[in-house]
Amino acid sequence: MKAQFGRAVRVVDDANRPAFMKARGVPQDLASCHTAIIDGMTFEGHVPIADMKRALATHPKGVTGLAVVGMPMGSPGMEMPGMKAQAYDVIAFGLSGRRVFARH
Known part of the structure; x- marks a missing residue:
């Protein structure tokens, strides 16, 4: 299947x-509901596209993926009219351990 942005997609x-x-190296405590693999990087859960693009553009040393734990209200795909967005972190993980990549 061909995606909107010219990437082949396989579900x-x-x-x-x-x-x-x-x-894929996803730490068990960062596991979520779905996983995407793009250009060798792993994205677990509801990671915002802007964070994915930044990681793919910069390839941070020692980082093999990004994860959002659970399904925080207000994260991509979890927007609900009238509901207050929850604060959540995007966690970078990989050979260098883990760290907060972005806060939302």
């Missing part, structure tokens, strides 16, 4: 998601 409903996420 996989993996019956063994925990093993898949472990193979």
